[in-house]
Amino acid sequence: MTNDEIDQAIKEPIERIGSALVGAGRSRHQALQDIRRVVNRFEAEMNKEEGVIVHRCPPIGSNEMPCCGRSPFARMADRMTLEDGLVSCDGK
Numbered sequence: 618m619t620n621d622e623i624d625q626a627i628k629e630p631i632e633r634i635g636s637a638l639v640g641a642g643r644s645r646h647q648a649l650q651d652i653r654r655v656v657n658r659f660e661a662e663m664n665k666e667e668g669v670i671v672h673r674c675p676p677i678g679s680n681e682m683p684c685c686g687r688s689p690f691a692r693m694a695d696r697m698t699l700e701d702g703l704v705s706c707d708g709k
């Protein structure tokens with residue numbers, strides 16, 4: 618499957634979910650955030666199952682990850698995110 622084919626396959630069901638949320642009173646922007654939040658939660662659950670450690674990306678100007686206070690360079694095998702819902706680092 619090409620990326621274009623995947624995009625095409627996903628577009629229709631996503632639009633259907635968006636319409637259902639808008640029909641239930643969410644704005645289009647909120648509906649998009651709802652979908653993103655649920656996808657992030659699925660990803661976080663998958664990462665947890667697979668033991669993947671995801672840290673919160675350091676803020677601009679800092680090289681310390683807020684979740685554990687470590688430098689990203691000390692944890693090169695782990696991943697980083699800007700989405701709070703995806704952070705799986707337990708701070709240790």
Ligand SMILES: [Zn+2]
Pocket residue numbers: 671672673682683684685686687706707708
């Ligand atoms: Zn961390």
